[in-house]
Amino acid sequence: MSADPSSLTPDQKFELITRNLQEFFGGDKLKELLQTRDISVYWGTATTGKPHIAYFVPISKIADLLRAGCHVSILFADLHAYLDNMKAPWELLRLRTRYYEEIIKAMLESVGVPLEKLRFVRGTEYQLTEKYTLDVYRLAVMCTEHDAKKAGSEVVKQVGNPVLGGLLYPGLQALDEEYLKVDAQFGGVDQRKIFTFAEKYLPQLGYEKRIHLMNPMVPGLTGGKMSSSEAQSKIDPLDSPSAIKEKIHKAFCEEGNIEQNGLLAFLKMVWFPVTEKPFIIRRPEKYGGDVSFNTYQEIETAFSKKEVWPGDLKNGVAAAITTLTDPIRKKFEHPDLIKLTDDAYPDEAKKAKPAPAAKSAPPKAGGPAAPERVDVSRLDIRVGKIVEVERHPDADTLYVEKIDVGEEKPRTIVSGLVNYVPIEEMKNRVLLVLCNIKPAKMRGIMSEGMVFCAENEAENKVELLQVPEGVTIGERVTFEGYTQDENGNPLKPDEQLNPKKKIWEQVKDHLKTTSEGVAGYKGVAFNTSKGVVRSTLINASIR
Numbered sequence: 001m002s003a004d005p006s007s008l009t010p011d012q013k014f015e016l017i018t019r020n021l022q023e024f025f026g027g028d029k030l031k032e033l034l035q036t037r038d039i040s041v042y043w044g045t046a047t048t049g050k051p052h053i054a055y056f057v058p059i060s061k062i063a064d065l066l067r068a069g070c071h072v073s074i075l076f077a078d079l080h081a082y083l084d085n086m087k088a089p090w091e092l093l094r095l096r097t098r099y100y101e102e103i104i105k106a107m108l109e110s111v112g113v114p115l116e117k118l119r120f121v122r123g124t125e126y127q128l129t130e131k132y133t134l135d136v137y138r139l140a141v142m143c144t145e146h147d148a149k150k151a152g153s154e155v156v157k158q159v160g161n162p163v164l165g166g167l168l169y170p171g172l173q174a175l176d177e178e179y180l181k182v183d184a185q186f187g188g189v190d191q192r193k194i195f196t197f198a199e200k201y202l203p204q205l206g207y208e209k210r211i212h213l214m215n216p217m218v219p220g221l222t223g224g225k226m227s228s229s230e231a232q233s234k235i236d237p238l239d240s241p242s243a244i245k246e247k248i249h250k251a252f253c254e255e256g257n258i259e260q261n262g263l264l265a266f267l268k269m270v271w272f273p274v275t276e277k278p279f280i281i282r283r284p285e286k287y288g289g290d291v292s293f294n295t296y297q298e299i300e301t302a303f304s305k306k307e308v309w310p311g312d313l314k315n316g317v318a319a320a321i322t323t324l325t326d327p328i329r330k331k332f333e334h335p336d337l338i339k340l341t342d343d344a345y346p347d348e349a350k351k352a353k354p355a356p357a358a359k360s361a362p363p364k365a366g367g368p369a370a371p372e373r374v375d376v377s378r379l380d381i382r383v384g385k386i387v388e389v390e391r392h393p394d395a396d397t398l399y400v401e402k403i404d405v406g407e408e409k410p411r412t413i414v415s416g417l418v419n420y421v422p423i424e425e426m427k428n429r430v431l432l433v434l435c436n437i438k439p440a441k442m443r444g445i446m447s448e449g450m451v452f453c454a455e456n457e458a459e460n461k462v463e464l465l466q467v468p469e470g471v472t473i474g475e476r477v478t479f480e481g482y483t484q485d486e487n488g489n490p491l492k493p494d495e496q497l498n499p500k501k502k503i504w505e506q507v508k509d510h511l512k513t514t515s516e517g518v519a520g521y522k523g524v525a526f527n528t529s530k531g532v533v534r535s536t537l538i539n540a541s542i543r
Helices: 010-018 027-034 053-067 078-084 090-110 130-142 145-151 164-179 189-201 241-249 262-275 296-304 310-331 335-344 346-352 503-508
Strands: 023-025 040-046 071-077 118-122 184-188 211-215 279-281 291-293 381-391 399-404 411-415 430-434 440-442 445-447 453-456 461-464 511-513 519-521
Touching (some): 010 053, 053 071, 053 090, 053 184, 053 262, 053 310, 071 090, 078 090, 184 189, 189 211, 262 296, 262 310, 279 310
Parallel strands (some): 040 184, 184 211
Antiparallel strands (some): 381 430, 440 445
């Protein structure tokens, strides 16, 4: 829908403004205003962590708003950022605000959004004025601590004894609607409580209640919310094509599962609305050749029917993201923008640039050692079968099992499952075993591994993971994206995990079942030759 806004009817403008939103407040008022004039809208972002690929979602909606003839302001909320992330001094926040302005302008340009139709505003341009400050005090007199804390609960870090800065945050955002002189505020659905706060308190200050437009939250690559603080869940617009491909190939993408699928969400919320182009998956002829989808519904239907495999979807999305981010990377090759990026995020710059070797240290043979990899590829997880099981002679809660894991003889493994799994269900059970944990005595019996279970601690439920039927005993479980290093070399598990390095302890916290009951590491499924490993316990820890 790329028509000139002046040629659109009010109903067509309403459709553009509200399409793909999860929710909106003030629909009747929006329709009424559109009968007589175009509306003004603002979208704000606090200048804290580096913007990631999910920022294309609000940018997609900003494109819709502009097509509908809206007057759009983008607020770089530097004062909000200070209150929400007080570890950053003002000078660093000023640099980050400049970085946000440059990267978001580049993202807008990459999808063809004309910047001349936008207004860019920094919060401190008006939030430190006498009138605004007096309104903050007026609001402080009216607002309860309960309402302020509740309003910010989705966007401000919650602690037992919060500082006042976090409590001020929702009030400032509400006042922004009045001081930017807009008809509507647009944001993610995680802003909903702030929007209801604004609707309650602005009229008490004598100001008009605004319209509120809310986008859905886009799942991250690990299945949850895409977050600047979780590196594996997000893609930086400046990531190289190889880094994009690597992160996409580690993304959670279960065959046929269209829920909590960050790749499909990207296509729905960004690719199709912004580019208005088909989504193309490139494949060799022997695998069916290239396939093209003209609408999001086509790709969702094909994926849900398992006509498109996860690997094909990942390759197509990686190529699509690379296409969108290519012009951004090229713009940021300018020396001034390289310096701005490093100055605004100095910690990331240090990580990206290896420290120089000490002059007195002789070079090691083979060159400098690469950083140690700590992920699930270090674990030797195999399919096993219990061939014998009995109660531990000296411990009421322990079983002693003999488990075949495809070696010359079964391993002896001690498990604390007596209170959770009846012994009859243990007999001849096919299960998963961690085979490279260091053997240890458990009440006098040497245990040579560990069986994997899902645990819902709140309900005191524990069950063995469910291995698909027909899997060969001794088969090693794999994780997509964790089978090769960046150079294409195969990744192999440690022969034995070194307890001093605490590899298992660092990895285990990321082992969980999904809302569909799929066992995963950071959302990437435990895979076997016969399918994924599951549990009836959803969103459960795996131990």
